[in-house]
Amino acid sequence: MEKIFIEISRYLMIVFMAVYTVQCFAVFRFGNEYDRKGIYLRQNFFMVMVHFLGFASLYAQKGDIRYFRAYLIQQIGILVILFAYRFIYPRANTLIINNMCMLVTIGLLILTRISYERAMRQFYIVMGAAAVTLVVPYIISRIRFFEKFKWLYVGVGLASLAAVLLFSAVINGSKINIHIASYTFQPSEYVKIVFVFAVASILARNHRLKDIVISAAIAAAHVMMLVLSKDLGSAIIFFVVYITMLYVASKNVLYLLLGILCGAAGSVAGYKLFSHVRVRVTAFLDPMGHISEEGYQIAQSLFAIGTGGWLGMGIGQGAPSTIPVVAADFIFSAICEEMGVVFGMCLVLLCLSCFVMFMNIALKFEDPFFKLVALGLSVAYIFQVFLTVGGVVKFIPLTGVTLPLVSYGGTSVVVTFCVFAIIQGLYISKGSDNHIPKSADFKTEKLDIMELE
Amino acid sequence: MIGLFRREKSDKERSRHHFDNNREISVITYAFIMLFIGMLIYLGIFTQFRAGTMINSNYNKRQTLLESRIIRGDILSRDGEVLATTMSDGEGGYYRSYPYRNTFAHIVGYSTHGVLGIESMENYTLLTCDGNIATRIRNDLAGVKNHGNNVLSTLDTKMQEAAYDAMDDRKGAVVAMDVTTGEILCVVSKPDFDPNEVIGRWDRLNEDSEDSPLLNRAFLGSYPPGSTFKIVTALEYLKEHDGNVSDYGFECKGSFEYKGSVINCFNEQSHGWINFDDSFAQSCNSSFANISSGLDRRRFASTINELMFNKPLPLPFKYSMAYFDISADSSTDDLLQTGIGQGRTLISPVHMLLITSAIANDGILMRPYVISSIENADGGTIRRTKQREYGRLIDEGYSKSLQKMMREVVVNGTGRRAFDTDGYKISGKTGSAEYSSNKSLSHAWFTGFASTDDHPQIAVTVIVEGGGSGGSVAVPVAKRVFDAYYGR
Numbered sequence: 001m002e003k004i005f006i007e008i009s010r011y012l013m014i015v016f017m018a019v020y021t022v023q024c025f026a027v028f029r030f031g032n033e034y035d036r037k038g039i040y041l042r043q044n045f046f047m048v049m050v051h052f053l054g055f056a057s058l059y060a061q062k063g064d065i066r067y068f069r070a071y072l073i074q075q076i077g078i079l080v081i082l083f084a085y086r087f088i089y090p091r092a093n094t095l096i097i098n099n100m101c102m103l104v105t106i107g108l109l110i111l112t113r114i115s116y117e118r119a120m121r122q123f124y125i126v127m128g129a130a131a132v133t134l135v136v137p138y139i140i141s142r143i144r145f146f147e148k149f150k151w152l153y154v155g156v157g158l159a160s161l162a163a164v165l166l167f168s169a170v171i172n173g174s175k176i177n178i179h180i181a182s183y184t185f186q187p188s189e190y191v192k193i194v195f196v197f198a199v200a201s202i203l204a205r206n207h208r209l210k211d212i213v214i215s216a217a218i219a220a221a222h223v224m225m226l227v228l229s230k231d232l233g234s235a236i237i238f239f240v241v242y243i244t245m246l247y248v249a250s251k252n253v254l255y256l257l258l259g260i261l262c263g264a265a266g267s268v269a270g271y272k273l274f275s276h277v278r279v280r281v282t283a284f285l286d287p288m289g290h291i292s293e294e295g296y297q298i299a300q301s302l303f304a305i306g307t308g309g310w311l312g313m314g315i316g317q318g319a320p321s322t323i324p325v326v327a328a329d330f331i332f333s334a335i336c337e338e339m340g341v342v343f344g345m346c347l348v349l350l351c352l353s354c355f356v357m358f359m360n361i362a363l364k365f366e367d368p369f370f371k372l373v374a375l376g377l378s379v380a381y382i383f384q385v386f387l388t389v390g391g392v393v394k395f396i397p398l399t400g401v402t403l404p405l406v407s408y409g410g411t412s413v414v415v416t417f418c419v420f421a422i423i424q425g426l427y428i429s430k431g432s433d434n435h436i437p438k439s440a441d442f443k444t445e446k447l448d449i450m451e452l453e
Numbered sequence: 454m455i456g457l458f459r460r461e462k463s464d465k466e467r468s469r470h471h472f473d474n475n476r477e478i479s480v481i482t483y484a485f486i487m488l489f490i491g492m493l494i495y496l497g498i499f500t501q502f503r504a505g506t507m508i509n510s511n512y513n514k515r516q517t518l519l520e521s522r523i524i525r526g527d528i529l530s531r532d533g534e535v536l537a538t539t540m541s542d543g544e545g546g547y548y549r550s551y552p553y554r555n556t557f558a559h560i561v562g563y564s565t566h567g568v569l570g571i572e573s574m575e576n577y578t579l580l581t582c583d584g585n586i587a588t589r590i591r592n593d594l595a596g597v598k599n600h601g602n603n604v605l606s607t608l609d610t611k612m613q614e615a616a617y618d619a620m621d622d623r624k625g626a627v628v629a630m631d632v633t634t635g636e637i638l639c640v641v642s643k644p645d646f647d648p649n650e651v652i653g654r655w656d657r658l659n660e661d662s663e664d665s666p667l668l669n670r671a672f673l674g675s676y677p678p679g680s681t682f683k684i685v686t687a688l689e690y691l692k693e694h695d696g697n698v699s700d701y702g703f704e705c706k707g708s709f710e711y712k713g714s715v716i717n718c719f720n721e722q723s724h725g726w727i728n729f730d731d732s733f734a735q736s737c738n739s740s741f742a743n744i745s746s747g748l749d750r751r752r753f754a755s756t757i758n759e760l761m762f763n764k765p766l767p768l769p770f771k772y773s774m775a776y777f778d779i780s781a782d783s784s785t786d787d788l789l790q791t792g793i794g795q796g797r798t799l800i801s802p803v804h805m806l807l808i809t810s811a812i813a814n815d816g817i818l819m820r821p822y823v824i825s826s827i828e829n830a831d832g833g834t835i836r837r838t839k840q841r842e843y844g845r846l847i848d849e850g851y852s853k854s855l856q857k858m859m860r861e862v863v864v865n866g867t868g869r870r871a872f873d874t875d876g877y878k879i880s881g882k883t884g885s886a887e888y889s890s891n892k893s894l895s896h897a898w899f900t901g902f903a904s905t906d907d908h909p910q911i912a913v914t915v916i917v918e919g920g921g922s923g924g925s926v927a928v929p930v931a932k933r934v935f936d937a938y939y940g941r
Binding site: 003004007008011244247248249251288291292296299300302303305306307309310313317318319322341344345348349352355356359362363371375379382383386389390393394395 | 474481482486501514515577590593
């Protein structure tokens with residue numbers, strides 16, 4: 001009986017996740033939030049069901065009352081976040097709220113399976129982060145002078161990265177964390193937001209050569225410091241964020257091409273200069289040939305995904321503990337192993353739907369500064385998803401970044417909540433009339449990027 | 454007028470400023486969507502096509518996990534015989550059974566205490582159920598174990614049994630392959646063990662360093678090649694003389710001395726006046742030392758390298774790499790010793806088989822394989838091994854010359870015991886390789902091929918450790934394997 005239940009849950013979770021994902025894209029068929037209401041409600045149902053079925057399977061296998069308690073606490077917590085947002089910001093974008101909660105749900109579920117203690121720790125961080133960032137949309141939609149602090153952003157960003165470079169301990173060959181008292185945090189995570197604000201404030205209104213050179217120098221300084229800390233994933237994210245922001249601000253495709261060219265040259269230089277870059281490339285090119293050393297991590301990840309297959313082994317039925325750093329960098333492999341590649345693909349598409357919604361908001365936004373901020377944060381988010389998922393499935397070399405809101409890691413959760421909240425703030429303020437100049441061109445603009453039928 | 458005009462323009466400019474970069478935002482959005490679609494397609498291709506072979510690694514730690522819910526599939530021979538299967542113990546448990554016991558021990562292997570052989574190569578394939586999805590879900594729901602996939606091997610039970618019986622209780626190895634397809638037909642290594650009893654006898658099997666019964670000598674054995682290496686020396690001589698060897702002649706007095714190095718013929722027999730082909734057929738060490746003394750060291754080394762020495766072999770299983778030591782500044786003694794297959798040269802039986810196969814197939818080596826296809830429990834094919842060329846090892850002309858010379862060995866040379874065959878012809882080269890300071894001890898080698906209508910079909914390599922003369926010990930073993938292939 002138990003076994004039958006576990007098996008049925010396994011298939012149902014995939015079905016519910018798939019339907020949820022389809023609905024993520026179905027919302028783009030409707031122009032306004034009112035028409036999307038039905039979809040949003042159904043999404044909430046599927047989210048609750050995935051969480052419930054996952055925990056019921058775990059509880060059926062472990063028979064430990066702790067899992068039942070964890071289930072209740074987590075479910076209530078997530079629903080509180082959901083309703084708090086909807087109640088405080090009735091005009092907020094519900095797709096973003098739903099997806100945020102869905103990602104947290106999946107993350108907590110797989111983390112509970114991997115380590116009960118870590119999952120609960122993550123849960124409290126999530127609740128704290130959600131509570132703190134709840135004011136962010138209000139601040140963003142009210143305060144208009146963020147643009148004025150460009151040198152403050154630059155200063156804070158560079159100082160934080162310099163602090164990491166100078167004071168951080170080396171873990172796994174790279175310097176990433178700063179310890180203050182008993183807390184550990186990753187400055188490169190929050191500097192991402194500060195950096196986007198810095199570049200946006202420099203390029204928003206002026207893109208003379210002088211401004212471009214200044215912004216490029218600042219971006220280069222950030223990237224160089226990250227490279228020196230051996231935090232390659234973040235370095236690439238900062239770089240990509242900068243060239244996309246420069247391209248959109250300047251509207252000059254040459255800058256994009258120049259940027260890509262610089263990126264290629266930088267990669268080659270990095271490969272020649274740094275042994276840790278070569279290790280990653282070796283592991284990417286032939287993980288099985290170097291399985292006992294360089295290729296070990298990626299091979300274990302591929303074994304997990306490959307053994308799980310399309311439908312997965314079932315939650316609690318696989319061996320995700322054989323994957324190194326499974327709770328953080330390799331969380332996607334664990335999800336594929338136990339919940340199936342279909343589920344994993346849906347998760348990736350869900351992240352993509354967040355991005356498309358973010359970009360829609362950037363598209364509709366009037367103020368060039370906030371438009372660039374929305375763009376930069378969206379790109380930072382989706383590119384990080386690309387790096388982590390692409391890395392663990394061996395589509396690209398591994399860079400060691402987390403899957404936002406799903407992976408274990410405090411700073412990452414707080415910062416991602418913050419990013420979602422900033423975009424939410426922009427979405428809300430976009431609706432206020434003083435910010436949409438009445439212009440004849442405006443109506444003729446095609447606003448939605450994704451217009452599915 | 455002017456002011457109005459200007460204002461209009463600046464309005465337009467401002468609106469451009471506000472709206473125009475939406476095109477760039479769309480470009481970026483679509484670029485990322487394309488990137489993600491590419492990544493998902495890659496993940497899909499991996500899951501569907503590549504994962505199955507990739508997960509068959511000893512580094513994948515999921516064997517016991519899968520065994521608890523899947524009935525390990527069967528391993529079958531090319532003629533449909535069951536070589537390994539999973540049996541029910543009648544009390545809800547299962548155990549692995551090997552009906553042919555010791556006969557296929559090394560190549561089929563075992564999965565009961567670690568994994569070896571085909572059991573290891575396709576470990577996760579056997580533990581994966583690629584059957585009908587409806588059946589799978591029905592079994593899952595009913596709490597019944599699914600059947601894993603079955604592995605169809607290229608092994609031939611008749612040849613395997615013939616080789617196994619012919620070796621009797623002598624140490625050594627026999628390995629055979631189809632030279633035109635690359636199918637491995639039989640692999641025997643002695644001493645052997647019963648895979649059904651690996652668990653109970655593990656300590657004894659593993660600690661027996663004298664006999665090393667778990668070692669697959671056909672792939673992992675490293676032996677001095679002895680006179681079988683004269684194939685390589687002869688090839689080099691042919692190459693250096695563009696195939697014109699008819700004016701070669703040598704007066705053999707049972708030994709050869711050159712710059713202080715002395716090479717003796719086997720049993721110090723003197724062969725008298727002999728030409729090139731006779732030197733090969735009689736396996737005259739003195740004549741081959743004479744031939745070697747004139748070889749260009751550098752070209753000789755490159756010929757040996759072309760035959761995959763010091764190089765990975767195109768084999769799907771573990772093997773030991775062949776070794777030789779000849780370079781531009783090798784000593785004369787090294788050159789002569791290498792030329793007759795002694796010296797520091799070492800080779801595995803399967804490597805010798807690949808060289809022989811290439812000669813028999815007019816110079817082209819086919820990629821060897823032992824798994825012909827994977828089927829699900831319902832008999833549907835999951836994947837099939839394609840026959841592929843590895844590449845040309847030897848020029849066609851030299852291959853044909855070597856084929857003729859190897860036929861001469863059987864017709865009136867050291868391999869005469871293989872002459873009397875029924876409806877097919879054997880060609881080959883014998884070897885008696887000294888392996889210790891006691892010159893009277895030698896490994897008996899034979900490597901050769903069989904043909905009908907002048908077209909070679911299969912190659913067989915035999916080594917009997919300490920067996921003595923290749924011609925009298927190894928040749929009869931090979932002949933029984935050839936006979937089994939031709940159904941004699």
